[in-house]
Amino acid sequence: MPPSQPYSVTELQQAVLDGSFGPSPQELAVTSAFWLHHTTRLTGSQVTYRNSYLLMRSGDAFGACSFEAGEITPDFCADASGHTLDTLIRHDSAPVRIAALDAYLGRVQPHRSAANAETVTLPTGTPEKRAQARDAAVAGLLDIDPGEKVALIGVVNPLVAAIRERGGVPLPCDFNLRTTNWGDPVTDDMTQVLAEADAVVATGMTLSNGSFDQILEHCRKQELPLVVYAQTGSAVARAFLGAGVTALSAEPFPFSQFSADATALYRYRAEQA
Numbered sequence: 371m372p373p374s375q376p377y378s379v380t381e382l383q384q385a386v387l388d389g390s391f392g393p394s395p396q397e398l399a400v401t402s403a404f405w406l407h408h409t410t411r412l413t414g415s416q417v418t419y420r421n422s423y424l425l426m427r428s429g430d431a432f433g434a435c436s437f438e439a440g441e442i443t444p445d446f447c448a449d450a451s452g453h454t455l456d457t458l459i460r461h462d463s464a465p466v467r468i469a470a471l472d473a474y475l476g477r478v479q480p481h482r483s484a485a486n487a488e489t490v491t492l493p494t495g496t497p498e499k500r501a502q503a504r505d506a507a508v509a510g511l512l513d514i515d516p517g518e519k520v521a522l523i524g525v526v527n528p529l530v531a532a533i534r535e536r537g538g539v540p541l542p543c544d545f546n547l548r549t550t551n552w553g554d555p556v557t558d559d560m561t562q563v564l565a566e567a568d569a570v571v572a573t574g575m576t577l578s579n580g581s582f583d584q585i586l587e588h589c590r591k592q593e594l595p596l597v598v599y600a601q602t603g604s605a606v607a608r609a610f611l612g613a614g615v616t617a618l619s620a621e622p623f624p625f626s627q628f629s630a631d632a633t634a635l636y637r638y639r640a641e642q643a
Contacts, residue, residue: 375613377590378583379468382609383459386471392478395455400473402427403450405442410627412498416551417527423601424465425623426473428455431480432623433473435578436602437465438545465578468603475605481620484608487636492626500626504619505529507635508599511617514538514569521563523585524573527551529599533571541566545579564588574600574607582607586614601625604636612640 373390376382411418426433458470490507509532516537525544533540541563542556576582589596595616600607604620621635
């Protein structure tokens with residue numbers, strides 16, 4: 371019998387600990403853990419993206435979670451390897467919990483073999499070429515009518531452009547950016563853009579900063595489409611397809627920015643009732 375549909379990250383966490391999604395996480399260990407910090411400025415951009423990631427490998431899956439500067443230090447990884455996933459899913463730190471959940475869910479149901487996943491191959495090439503292909507894959511999940519307002523929570527400039535190209539009105543929100551490439555003001559007040567939105571596009575980083583459940587509940591109550599693009603917690607976000615998430619671009623590690631060779635991302639759409 372498939373597990374019951376979770377409606378919050380806490381519910382998902384408990385269901386995993388209870389063994390509802392497969393083997394007990396107490397039986398599965400982390401083989402390696404690592405911490406990454408990198409910056410990116412693509413050609414022609416005025417924005418330098420600064421990202422930090424915690425990654426955990428368990429079996430044939432990597433769990434990933436981005437986090438804000440200072441939340442986790444590199445020495446966390448010194449003792450993380452060898453722990454069972456149940457211990458890390460219960461950790462005090464939200465990014466640790468999300469990375470462990472992602473490792474577990476990615477291991478028990480790999481994206482590469484998921485029946486409802488559409489595989490999109492990002493081509494070999496420069497960072498610009500690969501970023502354009504990735505953002506086009508995400509934009510391909512947008513289904514909006516001209517004039518609709520789209521809350522973009524976690525600003526990626528090509529998605530601002532993609533929303534406009536489809537006739538939508540982007541409402542950008544981000545904790546770390548103040549303007550888009552075109553000078554649009556970026557708010558850090560998520561409730562403001564949600565209140566105005568006809569549709570929502572959100573980054574997987576909302577899982578690590580605790581805002582994902584609020585977005586999910588708002589979209590369910592208002593019956594708004596919610597597209598998630600996720601390097602953080604790509605398998606975690608997948609668990610909410612049909613429970614608020616209507617479409618997902620899931621990009622498990624290695625992420626496009628860490629390879630010049632072809633890699634895959636996986637697109638999902640919730641089944642229509």
